[in-house]
Amino acid sequence: MQITIEFTLATAAFFSFVVVLVYCLWLFYTKSNEDKSEPSAEHVHQCPYCLYIFVQYKSSPIWKCPRCNSLLEKGIDDET
Ligand SMILES: [Zn+2]
Structure with a gap:
C-alpha cells in the first residue's frame, strides 16, 4: 500500500515536471523567435x-x- 502511494506520487511529480519543462521550453523558443x-x-x-x-x-x-x-x-x- 505504501509503495503504491509513493509510486503514484512519483509518477505525478514526474509528469508535473515534464509539463513544466515543456512549458518553459515553449516559452523559451517563443521568446527567441520574437527576438529574431x-x-x-x-x-x-x-x-x-x-x-x-x-x-x-x-x-x-x-x-x-x-x-x-x-x-x-x-x-x-x-x-x-
Ligand atoms: Zn520613396
Missing part, C-alpha cells in the same frame, strides 16, 4: 511617393525612404 531580426510585416514599409518597398527595423516615428529620400511618418503607409 527577420523581416516581419511590421518592419516592411512602402513609400507612398515612389512605391518603393523597404525594411525598417527602427521603431522611430519617422523613416526615410532609401530611394527618393522622402521623410515618412509612422502610419502613413497603413491607410491603403
Whole structure:
C-alpha cells in the first residue's frame, strides 16, 4: 500500500515536471523567435511617393525612404 502511494506520487511529480519543462521550453523558443531580426510585416514599409518597398527595423516615428529620400511618418503607409 505504501509503495503504491509513493509510486503514484512519483509518477505525478514526474509528469508535473515534464509539463513544466515543456512549458518553459515553449516559452523559451517563443521568446527567441520574437527576438529574431527577420523581416516581419511590421518592419516592411512602402513609400507612398515612389512605391518603393523597404525594411525598417527602427521603431522611430519617422523613416526615410532609401530611394527618393522622402521623410515618412509612422502610419502613413497603413491607410491603403
Ligand atoms: Zn520613396
